[in-house]
Amino acid sequence: MILSYEPKDLPVARVHEILLGTVAPRPIAWASTVDKEGRVNLAPFSFFNVFGSNPPILVFSPNRRVRDNTSKHTLENIELTRECVINIVNYELCGQMVLSSAEYDEGVNEFIKAGLSMEPSLKVKAPRILEAPAQYECIVRDIIHTGDGGGAANLIICEVVHMHVNDHIFNEEGKIDPVKVDNVARMGGIWYSRAEKGLFQMPNPKGRSNIGFDGMPEFIIHSKFLNGWDISAMAGLPSLPTSEEVNQYKSEASALALINQYSGDQLISATHEKAKILIREGHPQEALVLLLAIGV
Ligand SMILES: Cc1cc2nc3c(=O)[nH]c(=O)nc-3n(C[C@H](O)[C@H](O)[C@H](O)COP(=O)(O)O)c2cc1C
Known part of the structure; x- marks a missing residue:
């Protein structure tokens, strides 16, 4: 018809x-x-x-x-x-x-x-x-x-x-x-x-303002594990997580699992890899909190 x-x-x-x-x-x-x-x-x-x-x-x-x-x-x-x-x-x-x-x-x-x-x-x-x-x-x-x-x-x-x-x-x-x-x-x-x-x-960005690449910490922009797609997904969020949210995340099970398993450069690599997976599964907010909590 x-x-x-x-x-x-x-x-x-x-x-x-x-x-x-x-x-x-x-x-x-x-x-x-x-x-x-x-x-x-x-x-x-x-x-x-x-x-x-x-x-x-x-x-x-x-x-x-x-x-x-x-x-x-x-x-x-x-x-x-x-x-x-x-x-x-x-x-x-x-x-x-x-x-x-x-x-x-x-x-x-x-x-x-x-x-x-x-x-x-x-x-x-x-x-x-x-x-x-x-x-x-x-x-x-x-x-x-x-x-x-x-x-x-x-x-x-x-x-x-x-x-x-x-x-x-x-x-x-x-x-x-x-x-x-x-x-x-x-x-x-x-x-x-x-x-x-x-x-x-690819969903359209929401709102008239967002974090943008200009609001993203340098260590994320220069991460060798994240590409333009990954950073864009986080940069499109309305604002950076608060320090309370970041500190609270450090005591959550998923963060503790990484902290207990790795240290030094290995912890950084594992955190950025995990953030990449979270972004690609559609969770950029959680990825950003994770990076700020233990990815620096
Ligand atoms: C892939 C893509 C294609 C688009 N194509 C058009 C288009 O052909 N015409 C249009 O008016 N807006 C289009 N838009 C929406 C504009 O990009 C959007 O309204 C933008 O904010 C305009 O920016 P400006 O006000 O700085 O010109 C498109 C958006 C995307 C993501």
Whole structure:
């Protein structure tokens, strides 16, 4: 049985859900911009694709929010500056990409919140993401607004004026190797697709603020056991645990089991390994308390 509708007969949120769940997987533009004071902004957009190579044209759309019809900082910045950088997302960076999508207040630099390196661009003011497999400096040729209600699109038509491609994604013949690029794409809801392997899920960050990489202790950022995904999961929590919570955890059975079995560097390694398992089982809060209690 086919279900048929006119879009106007459905709530916008339902139209949005059906379209995004079926027009998928969509590539992700990780767009960096600056505001009129030069403050840096970064956010991901999966209403995105390439439309030409002579001149090279990329189009993406920061839409009006379905929920409350507000507009996005990326659109506001581009309307003022008419430039941006579109960075490409790979699997390794996915946790940090999702962290950068939180609805931070105006002026918050998501490179810093998500622990990414700001590399100066050559032709535009916005920096690019050094870790991204490709970074496209763009000037904006046109912006097409399709409406003024929640869910309306704002198509940003970008001309690429400088291309930066990490040489690790090329094979020996100089062709791009899709396994080395390791692209990810957005599906509906919290579903994503890793081009090489298939579907996986990542929840959206909650709230307008979080710990961020900038609020995370250095020993966690530099842990050789934790990767960008692991740190992002903890950095997305609303705040660091209190010293009472940390001290209390030291006397709990799971902490005592580690303390009784290991000491010195071995205790640190075992604690970070255990934290990694907790994060991957969906318990970043407990992992963070554990690390602060006995992982230093
Ligand atoms: C993978 C992913 C793709 C997204 N795609 C879009 C999109 O195409 N259009 C949009 O308006 N918002 C999209 N969002 C939500 C924005 O990233 C989010 O609203 C962000 O806070 C906007 O930031 P800004 O206000 O700094 O521009 C996406 C979020 C994620 C995680």
